[in-house]
Amino acid sequence: MQQIFNFVIRNKTFLLFLLLFSTGLALTIQSHSYHKSKFINSANVLTGGVYGTMNSVDQYFHLNTENDILAEENRRLREQLLNLSTNKDTTFIDSSYAKSKYRVTTAEVYKNSYASVNNYLTLNKGTNDGIAQDFGVITSNGIVGIIDNTSKNYATTLSILNKKSRINAKLKASNHIGSLTWDGVSPEFVQLDDVSQFANIKVGDTILTGGESSIFPKGIGIGTIASFDTDISGDTYTIQVKLFNDMTSIGKVYILENLDREEIRSLENKIND
Amino acid sequence: MTNVTGLNIVRFVLLLLIQVVICNHINFLGYINPYIYIIFIFLFPIREERLLLLFVSFLLGLMVDLFSDSGGVHAAAAVFLAYARPILLKNSFGMLYEHQSIKFNSTELGSLISYVTLGTILHHFVLFSLEIFNISNIILILKKTLFSSIFTIILSVLLIILFSRNRK
Incomplete structure (x- = not known):
């Protein structure tokens, strides 16, 4: 017992360093998983x-x-x-169904x-x-x-x-879907992965949100195709998308709440069960 | 004693504010930011308890993390620098450190620059390794370390010289 105490006292600096460094490391690792950066964030x-x-x-x-x-x-x-x-x-809106879906x-x-x-x-x-x-x-x-x-x-x-970001997106021309990710290189470009080889892709085509998730409505603009190449596996495209937004200068934004979110969620949970 | 404590508290708050309000938003050439809050760790009084330095460095890093939504990368890097500081001091100042008689106000410029340079590179390497957290991006880590270090070293040395009172 005495030896343990002696050891702790002798190496107290190193042990404290180890403790604090691993706390920092743990917080870092935690922040790398989606929706887990609970404690250290700038919403306070x-x-x-x-x-x-x-x-x-x-x-x-x-x-x-x-x-x-x-x-x-x-x-x-x-x-x-x-x-x-x-x-x-030529259109007729049945007001009993036309309830607003998004709150802005x-x-x-x-x-x-x-x-x-x-x-x-x-x-x-x-x-x-x-x-x-x-x-x-x-x-x-x-x-x-x-x-x-x-x-x-x-x-x-x-x-x-x-x-960590993954957003469902589609080609405006052909409705082929893919998932939007970022490789961390340039703030002007994001990547659209997993687009089927059957899609007819042209440089300059528009990419929109897909509307498959309950987060974004269908058809919000994302960007245009800057270049594309075939995936290693050979059956999907990876597309470089030039963003419409200049992400380096954003002043005012709109926050969208899908009012049917709970309904969609509970339906999807039923499928998973 | 209280004078020194007060000075360090003021330095802590000021450097933190300058870091999060100005330096985090410079984005020179798109991604190069100086991290000047580590001046606090460089200039922390030599004779103070090392445990205190570790604690305060962790706190400072954590505050920067809080402002920049970066998990715990600054906290970990700052603690690492604080732990490595005696080795850096010994390396750059030699006998002066052994006698515990370094005065940052009046040291040789060469020793000061080598001290700040070594410390900055060490801190930035840990920082960007943790931030990018992917060994296959080692080139990106080294690139960011190099360019940000240059920026930080220049700013740090200038700030230290500017705010030391009795340099000839």
């Missing part, structure tokens, strides 16, 4: 407060670009609206990162605004990521520029 009062102060100064420098983005989005929405009303007489919340990006291999964004909306895990985050151009952790007033978003 301290970090949110600091980033909020910083953002309130920083946003004045981007007012012009934000205005341009908003004007462009308004133009597009107005175009859609006008085209909608011209063929109104606007949020401001307090922190954005894209230099790491696992990137997160911090948003200024949290559980007080009805935000929860697995809500989709988009801008007017295209998708940004998925809500990961939430606190009362803040939420962290798993960016599509994250090795």
Whole structure:
């Protein structure tokens, strides 16, 4: 017993180092599994407060670009609206079924990162605004990521520029589906894997969200095909997708809540059982 | 004593704030960021208990992790640097360290640069190894270590010189 105590006291520095280093290592490993980075994340009062102060100064420098983005989005929405009303007489909406499927919340990006291999964004909306895990985050151009952790007033978003991110996507032209991942190299490009060889792919084609998950609605823009090559196995394509969004500069985002999510989840769970 | 403690607390808070508010968002050439919070570990008083340095370094790293959503990579790297510090000191300052009489305010510039350089490279290598966490990306790890180290070393040395009071 005496020897054990002596050993501990003699090597106390090394043992403490070992303890702290392995704590850091454990937190790192934990953060590498999906939705497990519970303790160390920037959705809390301290970090949110600091980033909020910083953002309130920083946003004045981007007012012009934000205005341009908003004007462009308004133009597009107005175009859609006008085209909608011209063929109104041929469609008929049964109001008993036409219930809204998505609730949209606007949020401001307090922190954005894209230099790491696992990137997160911090948003200024949290559980007080009805935000929860697995809500989709988009801008007017295209998708940004998925809500990961939430606190009362803040939420962290798993960016599509994250090795953990996997999003269902499809080709606009042919509806072939694949899964969207990131290789950690360039913040302008993401990869679309597992696209069937039967797909007719052309450089410049548009990639949209697939709508197979309950997170994003069908048809949200992702990017265009920059290049593609055949997988090692030879029966799928791996496509380089150039993102519509400039992930290095994101100011305002929309958070999407699928109101039918619970229903879809419970149905899917029944299949799994 | 209280003077030194106060100075270190101020240094801790200031470096943390500068790191998370400015340095984490520089993204020079897309991915190069300096990690200047390690100046705190470099300049921590020599005569203080080593256990305290380990604890405080861990705390500092953890705070940086908290702000940058990076799990525990900064905490682990900072603790590693804190543990390796005596070896670095012995290497760069030699006899001065043995006599416990290093004053960072008035050491030779060459020794200081070699101390900061060795420490930074060590810290950054651990940091990026853990962040990328994939041995097949060793080239990416080394590339990030090299470029970020250059950035950090230049900034650190300049900051240390700038804020040391009685350098001739």
